[in-house]
Amino acid sequence: MGLPKTLRILIAGGYGHVGSNIAGHIRRKYPNIELVLCGRHPEKGEQQAIRLGNAESKYLDLTEDFNLSSFGDIDLIIAALQDPENVLIEAAIAHGLAHISITKLADELAPVIFLLQQGASESRIVLADHWQAGILTLVAKDTAAQFSKIDHIETACLYDTEDPIGPMIAAQLDSFVGRALLRRNRKWEWLDATENVRSLKLSDGSSIDAYPMGTLDVPSLAAISNSPNVRFDISIGTSIGRNKGEKASHDLYIDIEGTLLSGEPAKIRTVVSDPEGQSHLTALGALLATEAVLGLGGHSAPEKGGLYLPETIVSTPIALTRLKEFGVVITHINL
Template sequence: MTNLKNTAALKVLIAGGYGHIGSNIARHLRKKHPEINLILGGRHPEKGHQFAAEIGRTECIFLDVNKPFDSDSAGSPDLIIAALQDHKNMLFDAAVENNISYISITRTADEVAPMIFKALQKQPLSKLVLTDHWQAGVLTIVAKQVAEQFQQINTIETACVYDELDPIGPMIAAQMDSFVTRALIRNEKNWIFVDATEYPRDFYLANGTAARGYPMGTLDVPSLASLTDASNVRFDIVIGQSIGTNQGKNASHDLYIDIEGILVSGKPAKMRTIVSDPAGQSHLTALGVLISVEGIFGLSGQLPPSNGGIYLPETLLNATNAVKTLKEFGVTITQTEI
């Protein structure tokens, strides 16, 4: 539990807060930091009233990202979490103009440039965190921790396994067709955009079955390349049975992180790390947002940044503390040499 003196006055606006991912974010925040005030925004606030009453210290407001943002009408939040599609960047622009901290989760690598340019030019005092990585940065944070075992990394191949039995909300459903289109990858230190359907990758899942993945332009690719200077980096999406389904349980959401290079000991190695959330992808995405909220406000052992501007999960967070929070919520992380 956090320090009530420091956090009882904090207000967090979750745009799309009573949707599939937004409600998971709200539940995680309420469980971990019950004193924070939550505001759920959307075009139909009446749909969130029952949920708001259930979790407490929560109000619902009308919010339309196609209309001008008024901070007072939105409850004067300290942080805006964009858990919905905001193609006009209305929430990001409002955060910059009003010095409100901000978290995004829906952008691909070629969609963040307008946000970065605006932040660099405006130099806001608030913290603007682009968690548009897969699962809001969870994959990159775990990979960052694993990478510390290596003195040199040549290749990082990452993937998610999307299980069709894992329920998704309308926001993700609307994005599914765009997941396998143009993708950014790093190949022999060259940055290239590829037609995902022409660059498949075959590998084996945890149960030994063969899988085929297709690249997707998430922010994990430039993040991991910058962190490690690996010559080859890609992120692939696979549609198949998850670890949970294979075990006769609810569908899990599984992340695969394969890193090849030279260990600190001097031994060449290829290590596989599997991150699995038995509660599914929306639960895991919300956990990624939770740890970034903790990073912004300096909660759960995280140190808050002293300056405003653009941050990424790996520049904001202490990976050890972040992984600890993931495990507290039931996420398993296993590692083997392959």
């Protein structure tokens, strides 16, 4: 019997804020996986590659011709950057590789879905384009399991301006509050976020304006729960971490209202707070998707190619264990 194959992962945007966290998380758990950190300025990733070990930094510009063979024998591509022309996904499908995306909004995914249906493909494509690469939906799925019937799911993130972000997220901020998708009284609605603001009550008792977004969490949670009302909102304010006199955290609020398995009416709030901030939490979502699609960390790899979502491929118990391991705090409150 031969030695097991060494896995090799290409991280596009691998030395940016989110990409470097993804690389660090993978290295923490899997020292033998080879990492290829890619971007337009590979010199910026050289020191990181040395610190990580078993890694290299290589040039990648998606506006130029993309030759996958120049990066070696790749098992998984993680797109930690914008890929509007789907260059990396198309390459993964053409070569039968796994691919994880984390940056697309709901109305950008139709081309990927249709492309994947054009014939049998060995590629395992994970659309982890939810908020924090699926973390919010996975935690909400766990809370939703306590209910026999769900009437409302209202979710939100709080971004603290002292939480450092990379140029990719900075460029996206204006587009976050624009055209939004939500489900209201079982109807799917695309609407102007600025005209559909809601007041979000925070853990410290204060309230803040929150604006809906078209993230994949909305259709995912509607499918999981069959709730007639689902929305995801973004807000900007002072995080739980800073309120405690510490550095900025990234906070997620998940409010679920309905009927418990016991038959009692209830409204449960779940608060997810990462003291290391949004890039760290997004990278954890990408780590979970990586483990699931490659069959690592207690997951079984998918037996066939196809389209996957965090909630269809990641084990919820494993996700909760991994979040705790990486210092994320999850609190449940009866409202």
